Amino acid sequence: MSEFDVDLFVIGAGSGGTRAARIASGHGAKVMIAEEDRIGGTCVIRGCVPKKLFVYASRFAEDFEDAAGFGWSVPKPSFDWPTLRDAVANEVTRLSGLYRKGLEGAKVAIREERALVEGPHSLRLAKSGETIRARHILVATGGYPAFDPPIPGGELGISSNEVFHLPSLPKRMLVVGGGYIALEFASVFTRLGVAVTLLHRGDNILRGFDEDIRTRLRDALAHAGITLRLGCTIDRLELLPDGVRRAHCAKGGPIDAEVVLVATGRRPNTVGLGLETAGVKLGPVGEIMVDENSASSVPSIHAVGDVTNRVNLTPVAIREGHAFADTLFGGKPWHMDHNLVASAVFTTPEIGTVGLTENQAFAAGYELRVFESAFRPMKATISGRQERIYMKLLVDAKTDRMLGVHILGHDAGEIIQAVAIAVTMGATKADFDRTIALHPSAAEELVTMRTARAG
Numbered sequence: 258m259s260e261f262d263v264d265l266f267v268i269g270a271g272s273g274g275t276r277a278a279r280i281a282s283g284h285g286a287k288v289m290i291a292e293e294d295r296i297g298g299t300c301v302i303r304g305c306v307p308k309k310l311f312v313y314a315s316r317f318a319e320d321f322e323d324a325a326g327f328g329w330s331v332p333k334p335s336f337d338w339p340t341l342r343d344a345v346a347n348e349v350t351r352l353s354g355l356y357r358k359g360l361e362g363a364k365v366a367i368r369e370e371r372a373l374v375e376g377p378h379s380l381r382l383a384k385s386g387e388t389i390r391a392r393h394i395l396v397a398t399g400g401y402p403a404f405d406p407p408i409p410g411g412e413l414g415i416s417s418n419e420v421f422h423l424p425s426l427p428k429r430m431l432v433v434g435g436g437y438i439a440l441e442f443a444s445v446f447t448r449l450g451v452a453v454t455l456l457h458r459g460d461n462i463l464r465g466f467d468e469d470i471r472t473r474l475r476d477a478l479a480h481a482g483i484t485l486r487l488g489c490t491i492d493r494l495e496l497l498p499d500g501v502r503r504a505h506c507a508k509g510g511p512i513d514a515e516v517v518l519v520a521t522g523r524r525p526n527t528v529g530l531g532l533e534t535a536g537v538k539l540g541p542v543g544e545i546m547v548d549e550n551s552a553s554s555v556p557s558i559h560a561v562g563d564v565t566n567r568v569n570l571t572p573v574a575i576r577e578g579h580a581f582a583d584t585l586f587g588g589k590p591w592h593m594d595h596n597l598v599a600s601a602v603f604t605t606p607e608i609g610t611v612g613l614t615e616n617q618a619f620a621a622g623y624e625l626r627v628f629e630s631a632f633r634p635m636k637a638t639i640s641g642r643q644e645r646i647y648m649k650l651l652v653d654a655k656t657d658r659m660l661g662v663h664i665l666g667h668d669a670g671e672i673i674q675a676v677a678i679a680v681t682m683g684a685t686k687a688d689f690d691r692t693i694a695l696h697p698s699a700a701e702e703l704v705t706m707r708t709a710r711a712g
């Protein structure tokens with residue numbers, strides 16, 4: 258009999274863990290997976306999926322208004338929060354069930370409880386006390402929302418985990434943070450009729466994104482009715498007798514709101530896992546330090562996804578999990594390339610981006626040709642909506658290669674996914690230029706920009 262109970266023990270049935278477990282099992286490995294919450298992980302249960310469904314819901318507000326310009330008479334629309342909340346919850350339950358079926362179908366043994374690492378090859382299940390000897394351990398425990406820095410009264414705020422389950426739609430919401438999660442929820446709730454204030458300690462939103470996109474989105478969010486308090490921090494949160502939360506700010510007056518959503522960042526989920534006792538090296542924010550093959554400092558322990566704090570997105574976690582399983586159990590070694598990961602921010606208007614920002618390209622020493630276009634989308638001409646689409650192409654002047662594409666506007670996420678194929682293939686500006694435009698569309702602008710920005 259083998260000295261191990263399983264070939265692979267996966268901690269966390271989220272995006273990365275589930276993919277790795279299924280692929281490894283398909284390669285013939287004996288696999289067990291533990292999940293302490295709901296199968297599916299952050300993306301399915303409290304991230305991408307329910308969030309995007311909220312985004313769809315929020316955009317009907319403008320569709321109703323725009324319809325009038327096209328001849329429709331729409332009775333004054335009203336919105337029912339419990340209907341949306343419960344429909345989204347049901348869809349999440351359906352998807353979680355599909356994830357479970359996928360694991361069962363792949364013959365992965367499931368343990369629905371918290372797993373703890375006790376050594377390079379040993380684990381303990383917290384509730385049942387079951388101990389398991391595993392040839393390999395994969396940590397795919399994701400991340401958790403952090404109130405950063407902690408403040409007095411911080412417990413009066415909620416995180417993105419709870420926002421999907423609000424008992425009722427608040428009149429006012431304070432969203433704290435300037436990253437994509439904060440902005441997406443601010444954008445959603447303002448369109449659902451909530452008076453939203455966005456407070457962020459930085460001078461501008463979305464650090465790390467292209468400057469032109471940041472500034473234009475900031476202006477668009479303000480135009481949509483979100484009150485922006487930038488360059489501002491909260492000293493403390495106070496509970497008023499009527500249940501309202503009062504945020505006392507370092508600058509400017511206090512802000513009152515029924516709900517305070519804190520989205521100031523996420524931390525890798527490694528606290529109390531037992532990794533240090535097994536000798537696994539952690540980084541400054543608690544992330545598991547891994548090499549390009551997702552191997553930790555302990556040869557039998559690997560890690561994928563948000564817990565490694567590389568690029569914290571679902572498709573990245575999935576790809577890392579797949580590469581890990583193919584490499585270790587399928588005799589097909591490969592690793593994930595973390596360059597050129599396309600991403601979107603599902604605010605309204607939304608962002609789609611791939612490749613370097615202008616500042617990154619400049620810092621990397623590229624001589625750049627920059628192409629820009631800002632235009633009114635066709636639909637807005639008749640609807641009368643004040644809306645513009647912005648596109649920016651960054652081209653290496655020496656090789657003509659496309660280094661970055663940034664889009665702000667309707668369907669930017671959908672457009673950028675297709676553009677990312679070309680950019681990943683190493684497309685040049687000449688390739689874009691010889692591509693025939695598809696008319697009438699917004700995306701045709703990507704292949705019709707002829708004149709580089711002066712200077």
Ligand SMILES: Cc1cc2nc3c(=O)[nH]c(=O)nc-3n(C[C@H](O)[C@H](O)[C@H](O)COP(=O)(O)OP(=O)(O)OC[C@H]3O[C@@H](n4cnc5c(N)ncnc54)[C@H](O)[C@@H]3O)c2cc1C
Nearest residue numbers: 269271272273293298299300304372399562563569570571
């Ligand atoms: C609000 C929000 C919106 C997002 N939107 C997007 C988006 O639009 N697009 C995108 O690509 N990404 C998005 N993300 C990020 C995405 O959800 C993550 O990058 C992705 O889920 C990471 O996958 P993972 O496998 O690393 O971890 P997770 O999916 O977080 O899975 C980790 C799992 O491990 C479990 N676990 C933790 N510790 C233990 C333990 N000791 N024992 C057993 N189980 C354990 C957890 O319960 C969890 O289910 C969003 C995230 C949030 C919070």
